[in-house]
Amino acid sequence: MEMIGRYVYAVTKRLPEAQRKDVADELSGLIEDMLEERVQGREITEEDVEGVLLELGHPRTLARKYRGSKKYVIGPELYDLYMLVLKIGLISAVSVFTIIFMIQVILNPMNILDYFVNFIVSFVTIIPTVIGWTTLGFALVEYFGAGKLEHIHLDKGWKPSSLAAVPDPKRQIKRSEPIAGIMFYVLIMVILAFSNDYFGIWIFQDGEFSGIVPFLNEESYGLFLLLILIVFGFGIVKECLKFMYEKWTFSLVGFTAIVNLISIALILFMITSVQFWNPYFMNELVQHGFVNGGSDDFETVRIIWEQSTFWILIFLMFGLVWDIVAGFMKVRKAK
Incomplete structure (x- = not known):
């Protein structure tokens, strides 16, 4: 029956990957034996199935028994995702x-020793940061989500009829989607946090690299960096929730909408600020000989530069809104 499959799925999804198949087979056999003992030869009804599942208890409680002692900083339920x-x-x-190191060496091989030292220092800085913040985030989820709140709310008044269905293929989220999303957000965060000075127009003269005209205002960039990290941090949280939900639901679509609206507001605040962009961008292009002041090329580049804020905002808003619409459509199609 469907309810049995939903119960087995609800239990096994909380176990380490290596245990799931064996536990699913064992639990299915146990439920079948309990049903046979209960009905004594008569036809099995939904009430019989519900009674057996109530005897077994809440899927979280049963999964905890299969896992053994639950003294974890990050338990098996979250460990694979962590x-x-x-x-x-x-x-x-x-x-x-x-x-970045390879690009620096190619552009200026004479300073390879300095670049290598910075390369090593960057690792010493970023690796503990990634490990620390990731561990802290999942530890908080484990403590508040899978610990105290579980005992207070989830086990009381539980009924088998409240079990979530096994994910519909039409609504299911492919693991590759959030993986790609997390990689994208991490890449952008690292680039903007540690290599924003390479974000601009690269100038080459006589085939040799002569400098970069930055898009961003280096003097005030530090003021906006926290907002940038918050925006992409929200994106990582959103992708992690896709892993945990495993399917599109109205709750996930709602959270996605909230996160994306906050992101749009922060992005709008940043890119419309005169302090965000390099105020000397066009003058520096002229100084490096990229364009000649007063020429047609200068006017073309100036128009593109002045309109860039508008088009960046349009593309970002389209992407974030489409993220919401696509999730909503997947939920509706499965109805």
Whole structure:
């Protein structure tokens, strides 16, 4: 029966990957034996199934028994996701720093020793940061989400009819989607936090690198960095929730909408501020010989530069709104 499958799924999804198949087979057999003993040869009804599942108890409680003692900083229910997010974060950070180091060496090989020292120092700084914040975040989820609140709310008044259905393929979120999302957010965060000075127009003269005209105002950039990290941090939280929900629901769509609206507001505040962009951008292009002042090329670049804020905002808003609409459509299609 469907209710049995939902119960087995609700129990096994809280166990380490290696245990799930064996526990699913064992639990299915146990439920079948309990039903046979209960009905004594008559036809099995929904009431019989519900009675057996009530005897077994809340899926969280039963999963805890299969896991054994629950003295964890990060329990098995979250451990697989924790390790995955941690690996993604570390791989993304290491990849970005390695690429930046290679670009620096190619552009200016004479300073390779200085770049290598900065490369090592960056690792010493970012790796403990990624591990620490990821561990802290999941430890808080474990303590507040899977610990005290579980005993206060979830086990009381539980009924098998309240079990969530096994995820519908139409609503299910592919694991590759949040993985790609987390990698994207981590990459952008690392680049903007540690290598924002490379974010601009690269100038080459006579085939040699001569400098960068930055898009952003380096003098006031530090004031906006916290907001940038908050925006992309919200994005990482959103992708982690996709892992935990495993399917599109109205709750997930609602949270996505809230996060994206907050992100749009913060982005709008930043990119419309005159302090965010480099106020000397056009003058520096002229100084580096990229364009000649007063020429047609100068006017074309100036128009593009002045309209860039508008189009960046349009593209970002479209992407964030589409994220909400796509999730809502997937929920509706499965109805």
